[in-house]
Amino acid sequence: MNPLAALGGLGRAVLSMLANFGKVGLFALDAISHIFRPPYYPREFAVALMNVGWLSLPVVGLTAIFTGGALALQIYAGGARFNAEAVVPQIVAIGMVRELGPVLVGLMIAARVTSSIAAEIATMKVTEQIDALVTLSTHPMKYLTAPRVLAALITVPLLVGIGDIIGIAGGYVVATQNLGFNAATYLQNTVNFLETKDIVSSLVKGAAFGLIAAIMGCYSGMNSGRGAQGVGRATKSSVESAAIMILAANFILTGVFFSV
Amino acid sequence: MIRMENVAKAFGDNQVLQSMSLEIPKGTSMVIIGGSGTGKSVALKCILGLIKPDSGMIYVNGKDAAKGDRDKFLARFGMLFQGAALFDSLPVWQNVSFRLLRGPLKRPAEYAREIAIEKLRRVGLKSDVADRFPSELSGGMQKRVGLARAIAAEPEIIFFDEPTTGLDPIMSGVINDLIREIVTEMGATAMTITHDMSSVRAIADNVAMLHGGVIQWTGPVSQMDASGDPYVEQFISGSAEGPIEAVR
Numbered sequence: 001m002n003p004l005a006a007l008g009g010l011g012r013a014v015l016s017m018l019a020n021f022g023k024v025g026l027f028a029l030d031a032i033s034h035i036f037r038p039p040y041y042p043r044e045f046a047v048a049l050m051n052v053g054w055l056s057l058p059v060v061g062l063t064a065i066f067t068g069g070a071l072a073l074q075i076y077a078g079g080a081r082f083n084a085e086a087v088v089p090q091i092v093a094i095g096m097v098r099e100l101g102p103v104l105v106g107l108m109i110a111a112r113v114t115s116s117i118a119a120e121i122a123t124m125k126v127t128e129q130i131d132a133l134v135t136l137s138t139h140p141m142k143y144l145t146a147p148r149v150l151a152a153l154i155t156v157p158l159l160v161g162i163g164d165i166i167g168i169a170g171g172y173v174v175a176t177q178n179l180g181f182n183a184a185t186y187l188q189n190t191v192n193f194l195e196t197k198d199i200v201s202s203l204v205k206g207a208a209f210g211l212i213a214a215i216m217g218c219y220s221g222m223n224s225g226r227g228a229q230g231v232g233r234a235t236k237s238s239v240e241s242a243a244i245m246i247l248a249a250n251f252i253l254t255g256v257f258f259s260v
Numbered sequence: 261m262i263r264m265e266n267v268a269k270a271f272g273d274n275q276v277l278q279s280m281s282l283e284i285p286k287g288t289s290m291v292i293i294g295g296s297g298t299g300k301s302v303a304l305k306c307i308l309g310l311i312k313p314d315s316g317m318i319y320v321n322g323k324d325a326a327k328g329d330r331d332k333f334l335a336r337f338g339m340l341f342q343g344a345a346l347f348d349s350l351p352v353w354q355n356v357s358f359r360l361l362r363g364p365l366k367r368p369a370e371y372a373r374e375i376a377i378e379k380l381r382r383v384g385l386k387s388d389v390a391d392r393f394p395s396e397l398s399g400g401m402q403k404r405v406g407l408a409r410a411i412a413a414e415p416e417i418i419f420f421d422e423p424t425t426g427l428d429p430i431m432s433g434v435i436n437d438l439i440r441e442i443v444t445e446m447g448a449t450a451m452t453i454t455h456d457m458s459s460v461r462a463i464a465d466n467v468a469m470l471h472g473g474v475i476q477w478t479g480p481v482s483q484m485d486a487s488g489d490p491y492v493e494q495f496i497s498g499s500a501e502g503p504i505e506a507v508r
Contacts, residue, residue: 039363047349124347131310132345136358136409137334137365 024241027222028215034139034146045147052113052148052214053155057162059112063104064096064163068170071095076179088181089189092171097198098258101164103250106209109156110242114217117148118238121221122231130222145218149211156210157203164202201257208253209246216242261286262307262417262449267316268473269302276302278473279316284466286321289443289450291460291481293495294470295504300453301342303470304419307451308337320417331364338415338448342422344406346394353390356380356408365413379408383438400431407435411442418443420452424459436462457496460484469495471504 071092079085121144124130130140168190175181220238224230262284269277276299284290292300305311307318307325318325325333346355356379357372359365367375377387383404394402403423410418420439424432436459443450443463452463460467461481468478469492477489484492494502 041362127343128341128345129347131305132339132341132347134310135308135334135337135339137331137363138358 024215024219027219028211030141031145031149031215031218034141035150037142039142041143041147044143045151048147048151049155051116052109052151052210053159056109056112056155056159059108060105060159060163061166063108064101064167065170065173067100067104068092068096068167068172069174071100071167072171072174072179076175085179088171088175088179089186090193092175093168093190093194094198096167096171097164097194097202099250099254101167102160102202102205102209103246105156105160105163105206106213106246106250107243109152109159109210109213110216110239110246113152114213114238114242115235117214117217118220118224119231119235121218122224122234125221125224126226126230140222145214145222148218149214152210152214153207154210156213157206160202160206160209161199164199197257201253204257205250205253208249212245212249213242216245261319261321262451263317263319264303264307265317265319267303267306267313267318269299269306269311269313275473277306277313277316280470280474282468282475282478284449284451286449287447288465289440289452289463290466290468291452291454291464292468292470293453293455293457293460293492295455295495298470299473300470301421304421304451304453308334308339308419335359335365335413336416337419338410338413338417339419340403340406340410340421340423342425344394344402346402346405346409348394351391351393352380352397352405353377355394355405356390356412358409359413375412376408379412380405382411382442383408384434400427400435403427403431403435404438407438407442411446414446415448417449417451418446420450420454420463422454422456423452423463424454424456429458432456432458433462439463455495467492 072088075088075091076085079087121130124144133140133143172183172186172190175186176183216238220234220241224234264280264282266279266281267277268275268279280299280303282290292303294300302311306313307320309325309330320333320336346352347358350358353373353376354361356376360367360372360375361369373390377390380387380389385401385404385408389397389401389405394405397405423435423439427435439450439452440463442448450463452459454460464481466478467481467484469476469489471491476491477487479487485496487493490503494504
């Protein structure tokens with residue numbers, strides 16, 4: 001294979017990726033600007049709050065409780081190698097609040113909410129419902145995107161907070177029921193070890209991941225191709241890109257909050 | 261009046277509209293005919309601003325359609341989409357009175373519902389349809405709901421995109437008659453795109469034949485059969501022989 005051709009291909013791929021980043025960035029700025037500019041659509045916002053927040057609670061709760069429980073078991077088994085079993089409450093708390101809570105909730109939201117937003121908007125696009133909105137003097141960014149983005153921005157940090165608590169509770173149940181920890185001491189150690197910064201970082205990550213999840217869903221939906229295949233591609237690419245961007249944002253935010 | 265002057269639009273290498281010019285006098289019903297993929301829908305979407313033309317001008321009542329207040333401009337239009345394009349998440353009555361429930365034309369919900377039911381009756385649907393969702397309706401009923409939505413705010417210009425596609429001949433006849441009645445009754449300017457000749461004869465005052473990105477022939481529907489234009493003649497006869505290639 002000609003090395004110059006391969007290099008050219010790589011260059012084109014990088015340029016295309018950068019162009020896509022630029023498009024997503026401009027779309028995000030446009031979407032956020034519409035949150036602050038009337039007209040507002042309270043009904044659509046309420047529906048989005050329900051879909052993004054309330055209906056995500058079961059999946060977030062189940063993910064968090066099993067992860068917290070598994071984390072307690074792992075830390076206990078790992079800690080036993082150097083007689084550090086007692087750190088289970090502290091590590092479960094810090095692990096859930098700083099990392100696992102926000103990341104797992106973010107990924108669950110990407111799977112559940114981003115995909116559903118992308119599929120819904122893409123279907124609206126291929127069935128000309130978006131064109132119909134325009135002809136009915138309704139801006140699709142205001143009617144479809146702004147309510148979903150705002151709802152995700154508000155509810156995902158709350159979901160992360162709830163996920164953190166449920167995850168810690170999962171660890172608590174396993175530690176006190178299976179591993180012989182004293183309940184009061186476990187709670188005391190958890191509360192004493194956590195700092196305000198840990199909780200703030202968790203909630204900020206939640207807001208960032210919510211924003212990413214909603215923006216990627218809306219962007220992919222609005223830019224979907226034609227037909228069932230277009231909807232399928234939009235849905236798939238929305239989840240992939242949201243998941244990768246959430247993990248990248250997590251790395252950056254962790255660096256911002258906790259770099260030494 | 262709607263006037264298109266040398267409107268051109270390409271998608272990549274595909275030059276859909278070359279230099280389309282057309283006039284639709286106020287209060288008349290223009291039907292654009294032409295084969296699939298000849299740019300009929302593109303022309304209509306260019307007028308509405310859903311697609312930006314590469315060149316050319318479009319005037320509505322003498323004013324440049326690309327300039328001025330967009331909401332005010334669109335408030336003058338009603339549109340029936342090919343697949344009805346009803347909003348799945350809303351019940352039928354909220355689809356019909358969508359414009360009356362939000363934005364500058366906002367009215368109280370009870371009033372908007374009354375208007376929706378009245379418009380549904382106008383298109384031959386009973387009031388019990390109002391609370392159903394679009395997915396619970398047949399294709400013909402969806403088209404009628406789409407028609408009710410198009411006329412709900414009593415627009416001065418109404419567009420119909422393939423209004424009878426996918427419907428049986430009886431339902432097509434019902435929709436055609438409804439469109440003709442409504443356009444006459446409201447005194448609206450209408451533009452319909454179709455390749456269904458029975459629709460053309462039922463709806464049109466004037467007909468324009470679009471092919472190769474330009475208007476090949478335009479004139480009153482009464483002169484269509486004797487137009488002498490080879491494109492129109494081939495289209496009416498449905499023959500594979502003629503200037504329009506059967507395989508495109």
